[in-house]
Amino acid sequence: MKEKLLIVEDEFIVANDLKIMLQKAGYQVVGIAASVAQARKLIEEKKPDWILLDIILKGNLTGIDLAWELREMNLPFLYISANTNQSTLEAVKATHPYGFTVKPFREKDLVVMLDIARYRFNQEKEDLAINQVNPEIQEIEGIIGQSPLLKETIEKIKIVAPAETSVLILGESGTGKERAAHAIHELSANKPNPIVVVNCAALPQSLIESELFGHEKGSFTGANALRIGKFEQANNGTIFLDEIGELPLDSQVKLLRVLQEKEIQRLGGNKTIKINVRIVAATNKTLEKEVAEGRFRLDLYYRLNVFPIQMPSLKERKEDIEILAHYFLKKYATSSKRNVISISVKALEQLKSYNWPGNVRELEHLIERNVLLAKTSEIEKFDLPSIAPAASLEIGTNKIKSMEEMEKEHIMNALQICNGKVSGIGGAAELLKLQPQTLYSKMKKLGIKQEYN
Known part of the structure; x- marks a missing residue:
């Protein structure tokens, strides 16, 4: 019918x-x-x-x-x-x-x-039936919290992991997208085989094809030996393509072919190599907008977006802050052999009132730093960054800032505090808890000059 x-x-x-x-x-x-x-x-x-x-x-x-x-x-x-x-x-x-x-x-x-869409709807109905039979959602190692939003995310991870479906993980920087990718791999039949992580934003444009698909000896100047690419390394396992939204259009075409044909060809080679790789991709971008503005291929978007998983930001699940803070406290007190066993009520209130632009990653680094600096067995207070995320609503107006405007303003604030220094100790990348290559990429996209001060 x-x-x-x-x-x-x-x-x-x-x-x-x-x-x-x-x-x-x-x-x-x-x-x-x-x-x-x-x-x-x-x-x-x-x-x-x-x-x-x-x-x-x-x-x-x-x-x-x-x-x-x-x-x-x-x-x-x-x-x-x-x-x-x-x-x-x-x-x-x-x-x-x-x-x-x-x-x-x-x-x-x-x-x-x-x-x-039909696949996603049918999957959702199956998920509902599973939940009615077994409403308990088991925790996943490294993904900590009890909030409804996080439980929904964990549920989706556990459902999609055993399948071979491509997964697109969405969410702000620092929300745990890579941890979710590892969880999908660890709960799948691919677990005995490798998971290979690729940061698409960090790949030099001239070497993307070589990095992903490998090259033959002598295929270009400097290719002094055979190189096995990331897809071959991940054969029978999982490849995690982080920051997929940063991949150039010509590389997107090649990636689409791999998804469709399940085969690669090394740069400079004339032989196709069959591969069996589960693709998990992640981005903090709105890919629908990237598609509409011609920066991301619609056909690749459909291929990747079969099963999207949204990682909630920390400000959306503030009820998890105390659980996370104690988890990281125990982790870093144990690893550094420091006798720090508690966080004061006042310090916890500080954490709960902060807006966490760097999400869980920012909280983790804050706890690690304060465990090392603590003079007693209790962390009494936190010196939270003086920069706050740009207000989404300008006072006295009805104009709501776009995510892009907020991100640009936030990066410029960080650069100003760091006197224009991007990478290294005391640089904006360290302050924002980003890889320097990622920050450079964001600055280029947003039109922020490196010499900004």
Whole structure:
């Protein structure tokens, strides 16, 4: 039986083209609605299986308003929109859609997006059934906390780990994306084999292909020996592509081919090598926006975004701060053989009132440093960084700063404190808990000059 789809789109030409594409792909389109009110009526009458949803509609209500209603009805939906404003994308993500694509799109892209959305929806139903049978969520080593958001993340990790599905881990810097990748590997059948970690932002552009896929001896000047690339090293295991959003477009094409064909070719070689590698990627970027602005390939995005996992920021799970603080206290007191066994109530209140721009990584380094500096068995107070994350709302105005504006301002504040020094001891990279290569990459993207002071 054909799946029934309802299109909610206020531009008739776009909606009609979409209807033709869907019918050609074997779907049954039960109607077109131009407003939320029309959509509600058609949903009640036609009982569609899926909703394709634009954001800007006729009337006072938007597609996002309707999405919250669809969530209540457990009716799956996907967004089709030309709107890539950062605040809009954040509002879209909050509704947990099963897919999002930017207009205009190709028929092939639409079909792939629907296939992936169906997989995600069915997976979610299976997850719910598993939770009803076994509601207890076991902890994962290195991922610490009891907050509802973190429990949801752990649940997703445990569900996807045994599969061979590609995973995209999303979240701010310092939220534990690499730890999540290791957990996925350790809970999979690939555990006896290696997990290879690649920081895409740190790869020199001229050497990306050689690093990922290897090269033959003599393939270019300086290639004095055969080099085995990261994908070959990870054969029968897992490759973790951190900061995937920093990969240049031409390298994205090659990565897509590896995902599709499951084979590589060394630079300078003429032989294809079959590989069996599970790909886990991570980014702190909004990839939908990167796609819309031409910096990330839509087809690669679909391939990677089969099973997204969102790592919550520390400010979203402040109830976990005390648990984390004591965990890191025990860890570093033991490793440094220091007799530091407690944190004062006042010091804990300091931790809970701070906004944690560097997330769990920042908290960990703070505890480690204070364990080493403690003069008694208790940490009595913390000297938290004087820089605070840029306010998201400018006082006296209604303008909300974009994540990019906030990130730029935060980096510039750090550079000012460090007198323009980026790397090394006392540099902005150390203060921000970032790899120097990552910070240089962010500065270049945001237009921050190195000599800034």
